Amino acid sequence: MNKIANKTIINNVLIEEAAKDKNIIVLCSDSRGSASLEPFSKEFPKQFVEVGIAEQNLVSIAAGLAVCGKKSFVFSPASFLSTRSVEQVKVDVAYSYTNVKLIGISGGVSYGNLGMTHQSPNDIAIMASTPGMRVYLPCDRFQTEKLIRTLLQDKAPAYVRIGRNAVADVYEEDNVPFELNKAVTIQEGSDVTIIACGEMVQYAKTAGEILKEKGISARVIDMYCVKPIDKEAIIKAAKETKLILTVEEHVKLGGLGAIVAQVAAQNAPIKVVSLGLPDEPAISGEPAQIFQYYGMDAQGIVKKISELLVYRC
Numbered sequence: 210m211n212k213i214a215n216k217t218i219i220n221n222v223l224i225e226e227a228a229k230d231k232n233i234i235v236l237c238s239d240s241r242g243s244a245s246l247e248p249f250s251k252e253f254p255k256q257f258v259e260v261g262i263a264e265q266n267l268v269s270i271a272a273g274l275a276v277c278g279k280k281s282f283v284f285s286p287a288s289f290l291s292t293r294s295v296e297q298v299k300v301d302v303a304y305s306y307t308n309v310k311l312i313g314i315s316g317g318v319s320y321g322n323l324g325m326t327h328q329s330p331n332d333i334a335i336m337a338s339t340p341g342m343r344v345y346l347p348c349d350r351f352q353t354e355k356l357i358r359t360l361l362q363d364k365a366p367a368y369v370r371i372g373r374n375a376v377a378d379v380y381e382e383d384n385v386p387f388e389l390n391k392a393v394t395i396q397e398g399s400d401v402t403i404i405a406c407g408e409m410v411q412y413a414k415t416a417g418e419i420l421k422e423k424g425i426s427a428r429v430i431d432m433y434c435v436k437p438i439d440k441e442a443i444i445k446a447a448k449e450t451k452l453i454l455t456v457e458e459h460v461k462l463g464g465l466g467a468i469v470a471q472v473a474a475q476n477a478p479i480k481v482v483s484l485g486l487p488d489e490p491a492i493s494g495e496p497a498q499i500f501q502y503y504g505m506d507a508q509g510i511v512k513k514i515s516e517l518l519v520y521r522c
Contacts, residue, residue, distance in 0.1 A: 211378045215353040215371040216245045216284075216314055222357045223282060227253050233361075234274050236260060237284040238267045243373075244284040244314045264293040268309070272301035275308040280361065287313030287370050288320065291332035298368075303341035308364040311336075312371065316346075317408065317458030318491060318499045319373035325490040329370070334463025336368040337436040343367040343390075344436040346407030349379045352433060355387040370407060372496070377411045379431065392439040396421075398428035401514050402446035405456040406432045406465050408496075409505065413456050416510035423511075425518065435465055440472050447477035454482050454514055456505060461485040484513060 227233040227249070235249055236258040250257040258274075260267040264285055271281035283290070290313050291298075302309045313332055320327035336344045345367060347353040353371065360367055379395070380386070386393050395410075396417045405413035410431045417429035428450055430442055446453060453473065455466035466483025473479050484505050492502055500506040504513060 211350060212375050213350050214245065214373070214375045215347060215350055218350045218353045219312065219357050219371070220245045220249055222354055224249050224252055226361055227256055230280070231256065232279050233282065234258060234271075234279045235282045235284065236267055236271050238262055238264050238289070240285055240314065243286065244312070246284060264289050265297050268294040268297035268311070269301050271309045272297070272305060272307040276305075279308070281307075281309045282312060283309060284312045284314055286320070286327065287316035287329035287332050288327050291329055291335050291368075295335060298336070298342070299339050302366045303339050306341060307366060309366055310360055311366075311368045313368060314371060315373040316370040317372060318486070318496050321494050321496050321499050324493045328491060330460045330486045330491060331463070332368075332370060333435055333457070333459045333465065337468065338463065341366060342436070343434075345369045345433055346435060347371065347433050348407060348410035348431055349376055351378065351380045351382055351385045352387060355385055356433070359387075359389050372408050376408050379410050379414055390434045390437050390439065392434065392442040393431040394428065394442070395431055396427065396429040398426040399449060400426040400451055401518065402428040402430060402450045402453045403456065403510065403514070404430045404432050404443070404446070404453060404465065404469055406435055407458055409456040409458055412500065412505065412507045412510060415507035416514070419507060419511050420514060423515075425514065427514070432465060432469075435468065438468050438472065440476070443469055443472045444476045447473045447479040452480045452482065452517060454484060454510065454517070456484045456510060458505070459485050460488055462488060482513070482517060484510065
């Protein structure tokens with residue numbers, strides 16, 4: 210069972226690459242422990258900037274360093290990075306098109322027991338609605354590594370949201386299909402399409418396997434690239450299956466489900482149902498408890514699809 214969190218993988222990749230590229234700079238807001246950045250800060254103290262609890266300064270400093278030719282990687286809890294520094298992200302990073310990669314750690318309901326103040330149920334909507342900002346939610350450690358290595362090669366702004374703890378492997382180490390901004394079809398199907406992102410992909414994959422055993426053909430798509438979203442994959446699913454169910458660790462407004470529904474409505478109208486957090490403060494608890502409560506885990510996905518298909522019939 211995987212015991213390595215995605216944040217650790219990012220740290221490992223940056224340590225490896227920073228040894229070869231002195232322009233890589235890591236910045237954080239009093240979150241080196243939460244982001245697993247202690248090894249990087251000790252290995253490369255001259256390439257590490259601790260700003261303290263000042264997210265607005267954090268983003269602006271990163272943008273300034275990028276203007277000077279640095280490759281800035283910003284680490285901060287997603288709940289704070291996506292809200293406290295909205296203007297700096299909009300102006301200094303996206304509008305100014307600076308080489309800043311924003312890593313939102315402990316995203317979604319990772320800080321579940323701390324409640325609404327520390328949860329980030331709307332970061333996808335905030336970042337995706339910002340012109341010039343790309344949004345990625347890798348599902349496991351292997352995909353995370355592929356994504357970070359790829360983002361190191363370009364100069365465009367990006368927001369990457371990851372969770373707090375280790376998650377189950379969706380892919381195998383020697384078989385990680387990856388193309389930037391292209392969704393991954395994990396399982397083919399003709400009855401229903403499940404489109405998930407981030408840590409919800411593991412539940413979608415399991416749900417697809419359970420549905421298959423029940424005689425329901427479910428296509429499972431890993432939409433790690435929420436923006437720019439893979440429109441071709443959505444349109445293809447809309448034309449080839451009976452309905453689409455999206456699953457996201459985010460409120461239903463403005464997130465993955467809303468974007469998928471918009472693409473489908475404009476190109477191949479189909480029923481799109483979204484599973485996500487409610488438009489209210491989510492309950493407090495461990496992430497797994499929260500997912501189960503809102504029917505976002507594998508069993509909840511299976512139940513929802515079974516109800517929808519029966520209703521269609």
